[in-house]
Amino acid sequence: MSGPQSVRRFLKLRMAFLRIVACVTLLLASACDRTNDASLASEARASETVSAVASPESEPSAPHAHATGRSEHAPPPPASTGGDLPALQPAQRGRQLVERFECGRCHDGTGLPAAPESKHCVHCHQDILASHFEAPPAVLRRWQRNIIHLRQVPNLDQVGALLRPEWLTAFLLEPHDVRPGLAATMPRLALDPQQAEDIVAYLVQHASARIEPQAPNGNRERGRKSFASKGCNACHAFERPATWQQRGQAPPQGAALAPDLSLLSARFQPEYVVPWLLGPKAIAPDTSMPQHGLTMREAKDIAAYLLTTSPAPRQAPVVPKRLPLLQRRVTHQEVSERVLRKVCWHCHSQPDFARGDGGPGMSGGFGFEGRDLDLSSLSSLTRGYRDQQGKTASLFRLTPDGTPMLAAVLWARHREQAGEFGPLRGMPLGLPALPPEDIQLVESWIAQGRPE
Amino acid sequence: MSKHWILGAVAACALAGTTTAADACINGVEHALSPKTIAVAKAERRLDKGDAKTAIDAVLRVYPKLKGTSVKRGRQSQAQRVLALALVRIDGNYDGGGFRADEPEQRLQNVRWATHLLRVLAKARVASEADLAEALAHDPETQGEALEKLSELEREDRLGSHQLGALAQLRRKLAADEPSWLRAPKRALETTSAVLAEGRCLRMSNDEQRCLGPKASDAS
Numbered sequence: 001m002s003g004p005q006s007v008r009r010f011l012k013l014r015m016a017f018l019r020i021v022a023c024v025t026l027l028l029a030s031a032c033d034r035t036n037d038a039s040l041a042s043e044a045r046a047s048e049t050v051s052a053v054a055s056p057e058s059e060p061s062a063p064h065a066h067a068t069g070r071s072e073h074a075p076p077p078p079a080s081t082g083g084d085l086p087a088l089q090p091a092q093r094g095r096q097l098v099e100r101f102e103c104g105r106c107h108d109g110t111g112l113p114a115a116p117e118s119k120h121c122v123h124c125h126q127d128i129l130a131s132h133f134e135a136p137p138a139v140l141r142r143w144q145r146n147i148i149h150l151r152q153v154p155n156l157d158q159v160g161a162l163l164r165p166e167w168l169t170a171f172l173l174e175p176h177d178v179r180p181g182l183a184a185t186m187p188r189l190a191l192d193p194q195q196a197e198d199i200v201a202y203l204v205q206h207a208s209a210r211i212e213p214q215a216p217n218g219n220r221e222r223g224r225k226s227f228a229s230k231g232c233n234a235c236h237a238f239e240r241p242a243t244w245q246q247r248g249q250a251p252p253q254g255a256a257l258a259p260d261l262s263l264l265s266a267r268f269q270p271e272y273v274v275p276w277l278l279g280p281k282a283i284a285p286d287t288s289m290p291q292h293g294l295t296m297r298e299a300k301d302i303a304a305y306l307l308t309t310s311p312a313p314r315q316a317p318v319v320p321k322r323l324p325l326l327q328r329r330v331t332h333q334e335v336s337e338r339v340l341r342k343v344c345w346h347c348h349s350q351p352d353f354a355r356g357d358g359g360p361g362m363s364g365g366f367g368f369e370g371r372d373l374d375l376s377s378l379s380s381l382t383r384g385y386r387d388q389q390g391k392t393a394s395l396f397r398l399t400p401d402g403t404p405m406l407a408a409v410l411w412a413r414h415r416e417q418a419g420e421f422g423p424l425r426g427m428p429l430g431l432p433a434l435p436p437e438d439i440q441l442v443e444s445w446i447a448q449g450r451p452e
Numbered sequence: 453m454s455k456h457w458i459l460g461a462v463a464a465c466a467l468a469g470t471t472t473a474a475d476a477c478i479n480g481v482e483h484a485l486s487p488k489t490i491a492v493a494k495a496e497r498r499l500d501k502g503d504a505k506t507a508i509d510a511v512l513r514v515y516p517k518l519k520g521t522s523v524k525r526g527r528q529s530q531a532q533r534v535l536a537l538a539l540v541r542i543d544g545n546y547d548g549g550g551f552r553a554d555e556p557e558q559r560l561q562n563v564r565w566a567t568h569l570l571r572v573l574a575k576a577r578v579a580s581e582a583d584l585a586e587a588l589a590h591d592p593e594t595q596g597e598a599l600e601k602l603s604e605l606e607r608e609d610r611l612g613s614h615q616l617g618a619l620a621q622l623r624r625k626l627a628a629d630e631p632s633w634l635r636a637p638k639r640a641l642e643t644t645s646a647v648l649a650e651g652r653c654l655r656m657s658n659d660e661q662r663c664l665g666p667k668a669s670d671a672s
Contacts, residue, residue, distance in 0.1 A: 135485060346480075352525070352529060352578070353482055353483060353527060354480075355481045355482050372577065379496070379499075379580070379583075380580075382610060382611065382612040383580040383581075383582065392581070397608070448655065449655030450655075451655065451657075
């Protein structure tokens with residue numbers, strides 16, 4: 001066989017082989033798509049089934065009464081994730097987003113490996129509280145006294161099964177107070193609506209509990225009595241604050257995560273309230289909700305009471321009045337001790353002096369770009385931060401309403417707590433807004449020319 | 453032995469209350485547990501307060517051979533920043549740790565070494581642009597560059613009192629150096645700018661030497 005002939009034969013064989021490979025790839029891809037479509041369709045059907053057995057006593061005018069499950073959702077638009085997560089199903093994109101937004105730094109039950117200890121806010125706090133953290137006892141005792149936030153956060157394992165997807169999506173975009181026993185809330189991440197939907201799609205897919213739906217068609221009045229006699233109000237607010245709130249006490253053991261039940265009808269899949277009341281630990285083994293040994297009738301009555309009673313709308317916190325500037329001299333040391341090193345530097349610290357990476361506000365994290373902002377010293381504070389264009393900007397530059405940026409973000413947090421989610425992200429992220437007296441201190445310091 | 457020393461340092465630190473309520477955080481752990489971090493962070497605070505010589509002593513105690521060390525990441529780079537900036541603020545007048553300061557030429561060499569280091573550290577985002585601009589102001593050959601950088605940073609409100617003081621002094625010098633036929637208007641302009649920078653500097657630090665310069669503060 002001559003040389004050119006063998007080359008031609010080789011090229012023919014190569015083309016045939018490539019065609020076969022291409023065909024097999026296409027077949028596999030389409031089969032894979034069909035599998036995913038089938039799985040999503042079955043989920044959608046399950047959601048429709050849940051909707052179909054909705055309680056006859058449900059408020060017909062309630063916005064959620066007919067909006068259960070993914071079947072209500074319009075077909076998802078193309079991924080808006082900046083083109084970096086192409087051609088994936090929503091749940092697949094959601095899984096990547098859960099990873100990118102580092103939900104596992106606070107939450108367990110994400111279905112992904114937990115964040116390393118050096119980055120896991122809650123595990124680290126829990127280790128310190130349990131004296132498992134490697135530090136001298138005196139240091140541990142001091143830290144234990146000071147840890148207020150992020151001692152407990154909800155486990156995400158079954159939220160996708162129990163909660164309404166549309167509520168979860170809205171909550172991710174505009175997090176608000178759900179659990180009176182926790183001062184911290186879900187932080188307001190840099191999510192767009194499509195990303196929030198994708199994360200919820202993942203949480204729905206990830207939830208493994210198989211719950212037999214039960215119509216919450218009990219008797220509301222009997223439910224009200226059972227709610228009182230079973231002591232639900234000891235942990236949960238509903239129609240009135242929880243008992244511990246009324247007494248001005250800290251939540252009792254296990255009640256920090258107890259949600260305000262006035263939000264239940266908006267949050268919860270109505271058909272899962274009864275199964276949840278009957279066996280919370282069978283659905284979510286980590287839950288602190290106790291098993292009350294309710295009968296089916298009691299559970300249905302309580303569910304009917306919770307889902308059909310319209311408690312008075314919760315009073316959103318009001319943005320407090322701005323206090324006048326202080327006349328006395330305010331120094332950086334005072335601002336640092338009361339505000340910057342007390343709160344801010346948890347996320348905005350010098351990585352060269354930290355065991356971690358200086359925090360998400362320094363090196364990036366929770367889906368945020370690093371802002372290169374170190375609030376731990378005067379010189380680093382003066383240096384400024386990296387803005388969205390990548391340029392270094394001053395923390396004291398004035399925002400359009402004339403408020404210096406450093407104070408403006410503190411006021412933005414108050415507005416977020418009052419339900420106003422503007423373009424400026426409130427700080428401290430996910431933590432309670434600073435008292436107006438602390439912001440007054442910051443503003444006075446800046447107005448006085450930032451005395452050292 | 454060293455373990456006892458570490459525990460002693462931690463206990464002393466806790467008793468002295470040098471750490472704050474928020475230290476129970478991974479960003480605060482090193483501040484509470486690592487004597488080297490505690491020492492370098494303290495040196496940085498001393499430098500911020502204007503105690504440059506003590507700051508140099510402190511970082512050289514932690515890293516005695518810091519002068520001969522190339523730029524590294526981490527705590528050591530922060531120590532290098534403190535050393536370089538402190539050296540600039542005392543115009544290179546430091547004897548020890550490999551530095552000689554008997555002659556004006558030696559002191560200028562020290563400033564130039566520090567400025568070079570700050571330039572490298574600024575590229576690595578360890579030092580700030582303001583740190584570098586301040587250092588440039590201490591060398592007659594780079595004062596033009598310093599004035600340009602400091603003026604820009606002043607417009608962006610990214611200067612601390614040390615840099616504002618350096619800027620004010622540069623502007624006063626510029627005003628004094630104007631040719632006679634331009635002197636009156638230009639001098640007035642530069643003087644006004646200098647007064648503004650001095651005023652801001654004084655509001656921050658209330659330190660006349662820092663803001664008005666050694667001679668001006670002596671005269672006042």
